[in-house]
Amino acid sequence: MTDLTGRPQEKDENLLGSAVLIDDGKNTMASQLMDRLREAIVSGKLPAGSKINLSKASTLFNVSLSPLREALARLISDGLVEFEDNRGYRVAPVSLGNLEEVTALREQFETYALAESIRVGGIEWERNVMRALHKMNRTERDASRPETLELWEAAHREFHLTLISGCGKPLLLKFCSVMLNLNDRYRRTFLAETSGDRSVANEHSEIAQGAVAGDTEYACAKLREHIHRTGSNLRRHLAEKNIG
Amino acid sequence: MTDLTGRPQEKDENLLGSAVLIDDGKNTMASQLMDRLREAIVSGKLPAGSKINLSKASTLFNVSLSPLREALARLISDGLVEFEDNRGYRVAPVSLGNLEEVTALREQFETYALAESIRVGGIEWERNVMRALHKMNRTERDASRPETLELWEAAHREFHLTLISGCGKPLLLKFCSVMLNLNDRYRRTFLAETSGDRSVANEHSEIAQGAVAGDTEYACAKLREHIHRTGSNLRRHLAEKNIG
DNA sequence: GATTGACAAATAATCGATTATGTTCATGAT
DNA sequence: ATCATGAACATAATCGATTATTTGTCAATC
Numbered sequence: 001m002t003d004l005t006g007r008p009q010e011k012d013e014n015l016l017g018s019a020v021l022i023d024d025g026k027n028t029m030a031s032q033l034m035d036r037l038r039e040a041i042v043s044g045k046l047p048a049g050s051k052i053n054l055s056k057a058s059t060l061f062n063v064s065l066s067p068l069r070e071a072l073a074r075l076i077s078d079g080l081v082e083f084e085d086n087r088g089y090r091v092a093p094v095s096l097g098n099l100e101e102v103t104a105l106r107e108q109f110e111t112y113a114l115a116e117s118i119r120v121g122g123i124e125w126e127r128n129v130m131r132a133l134h135k136m137n138r139t140e141r142d143a144s145r146p147e148t149l150e151l152w153e154a155a156h157r158e159f160h161l162t163l164i165s166g167c168g169k170p171l172l173l174k175f176c177s178v179m180l181n182l183n184d185r186y187r188r189t190f191l192a193e194t195s196g197d198r199s200v201a202n203e204h205s206e207i208a209q210g211a212v213a214g215d216t217e218y219a220c221a222k223l224r225e226h227i228h229r230t231g232s233n234l235r236r237h238l239a240e241k242n243i244g
Numbered sequence: 245m246t247d248l249t250g251r252p253q254e255k256d257e258n259l260l261g262s263a264v265l266i267d268d269g270k271n272t273m274a275s276q277l278m279d280r281l282r283e284a285i286v287s288g289k290l291p292a293g294s295k296i297n298l299s300k301a302s303t304l305f306n307v308s309l310s311p312l313r314e315a316l317a318r319l320i321s322d323g324l325v326e327f328e329d330n331r332g333y334r335v336a337p338v339s340l341g342n343l344e345e346v347t348a349l350r351e352q353f354e355t356y357a358l359a360e361s362i363r364v365g366g367i368e369w370e371r372n373v374m375r376a377l378h379k380m381n382r383t384e385r386d387a388s389r390p391e392t393l394e395l396w397e398a399a400h401r402e403f404h405l406t407l408i409s410g411c412g413k414p415l416l417l418k419f420c421s422v423m424l425n426l427n428d429r430y431r432r433t434f435l436a437e438t439s440g441d442r443s444v445a446n447e448h449s450e451i452a453q454g455a456v457a458g459d460t461e462y463a464c465a466k467l468r469e470h471i472h473r474t475g476s477n478l479r480r481h482l483a484e485k486n487i488g
Numbered sequence: 489g490a491t492t493g494a495c496a497a498a499t500a501a502t503c504g505a506t507t508a509t510g511t512t513c514a515t516g517a518t
Numbered sequence: 519a520t521c522a523t524g525a526a527c528a529t530a531a532t533c534g535a536t537t538a539t540t541t542g543t544c545a546a547t548c
Contacts, residue, residue, distance in 0.1 A: 026329060027329055027330065027539095028329045028330060028500085028501065028502090028539095029501075029502070030501080030502090031329050053528095053529075054529070054530065054531095055528090055529070055530090063502085063503090064502060064503045064504075065502095065503085065504090065530090065531090066310055066313070066501075066502055066503070067501075067502065067503095069310070069314055069530095069531090070313055070314060070317050070501090073314050073317035073318045074317045074318075074320055074327070076318055076321050077320050077321040079415065083318070085270060085271055085272045085275050085530095085531095086271065086272060086508090086509055086510065086529095086530060086531080087509095087510080087529095087530080088529075088530060088531095097412075098415075101413045101414070101415055101416070102415070104413070105413070105415060105416060108352075108356055112352055168341075169345045169348070169349070170345070171323065171342075171345055171346070171349060171422075171423075172345070172349060175419055178415075179415075271509095272509095272530085272531065272532090273531075273532070274531080274532090297498095297499075298499070298500065298501095299498090299499070299500090307532085307533090308532060308533045308534075309500090309501090309532095309533085309534090310531075310532055310533070311531075311532065311533095313500095313501090314531090329500095329501095330499095330500060330501080330538085330539055330540065331499095331500080331539095331540080332499075332500060332501095
């Protein structure tokens with residue numbers, strides 16, 4: 001993406017990523033912080049339920065308090081952060097009950113969103129689904145190499161979101177994205193060691209096939225099973241670690 | 245509620261409300277602002293889609309920028325405010341499409357939450373439902389007196405939230421609350437002049453009766469109809485005012 | 489007439505310092 | 519021992535000022 005505008009180039013004080021920043025509209029401290037914090041929470045680097053000390057966090061991330069507070073405030077929307085007056089912010093806790101709710105709501109919301117996507121999604125959506133499926137299938141998941149896990153997680157999340165992206169309901173998509181984040185945190189925290197035991201790849205294929213074939217019944221049933229199994233799986237691991 | 249703690253009394257610089265502040269944990273500028281802004285948006289005093297000028301707002305509310313920004317950031321969770329980097333905050337816009345999504349999701353979410361409430365709600369929940377119903381029925385709705393409209397809106401919102409409050413799913417309740425806020429904004433903006441035309445009171449009674457009687461099928465069907473009718477009603481009014 | 493570029497004004501974003509609140513812990517009374 | 523008290527500390531909340539970005543304006547150019 002060559003710059004033809006003549007506008008001043010990106011500041012080179014940025015140490016991360018590519019030399020030419022893609023302008024995805026995330027150029028403020030608060031927004032970058034929000035992304036970094038989200039990743040830190042979903043990946044489990046920031047422990048569930050832990051208090052977020054503002055001054056420590058501000059020195060850690062090398063920003064002042066204002067954008068930090070703002071980033072945290074916005075993360076409440078994602079269900080990843082909780083707040084209490086005069087007591088500050090904390091990472092949203094995990095619990096068996098919460099996992100069960102997340103699973104139940106995913107079954108409810110995502111199957112609905114998938115049905116709607118099949119109904120009104122169109123050809124462009126179908127292409128995106130197959131592309132996302134293919135990309136995920138090509139992404140190897142090797143428990144001994146954490147970077148592959150992260151890549152797989154990203155592709156997996158992308159697949160599930162693409163699957164329902166045709167529904168034409170932005171609010172619903174946002175809710176599903178929130179649930180998916182919460183769900184992924186459970187997986188990345190409690191299932192990091194395992195390498196896709198069940199034939200997950202096959203399940204995803206079945207769902208995608210059914211979706212692009214327009215078979216609502218089949219695709220939704222498969223998706224529901226998939227989500228349900230994932231939930232049961234995670235619940236077992238939580239129970240083993242005595243998480244109530 | 246007499247003060248026996250010996251802690252310093254509330255500062256008397258507070259000009260609003262009762263002399264003895266009820267400690268509901270909303271004692272910071274940001275939290276109070278959040279409540280005031282939410283009310284201003286839901287009631288339509290802040291026009292949908294309008295930009296929120298930070299410095300003007302800060303002088304209007306007589307606070308500094310930091311708590312204002314934080315309050316707005318938190319209001320994103322409620323779906324009432326949108327944000328874009330370097331372009332600030334704006335009141336979430338209204339549209340026919342958004343109204344239709346809100347209606348559809350209310351049908352989907354609230355009926356599910358009601359079914360769950362009936363399943364696991366218990367006696368305490370049933371009592372709360374009947375109490376909320378009774379309170380709303382006693383609240384007169386007179387289009388010529390705006391203060392009665394506001395009271396009715398509060399009681400109505402309370403009824404719908406109480407109806408689903410037994411479901412044991414905090415995230416679902418939050419989503420429903422968000423949808424209800426968005427829905428109420430449509431009503432208060434586009435239906436302020438009317439006085440509960442349909443036999444709304446009767447509809448609410450039927451839903452509540454069915455709920456406490458444990459008749460899931462009946463209660464959910466009635467609730468769905470109720471939400472659907474409200475949506476159609478609003479859609480007509482939006483169309484009349486040429487809101488796309 | 490439309491487009492571009494430079495400048496000025498408006499507004500958003502961030503910082504550093506200050507104030508208010510909560511927490512901890514030692515002390516003394518019941 | 520248990521509870522209450524109140525300093526000393528840690529941390530959250532807020533402010534005022536500064537910096538960065540966008541938006542509006544207008545002249546110059548094609």
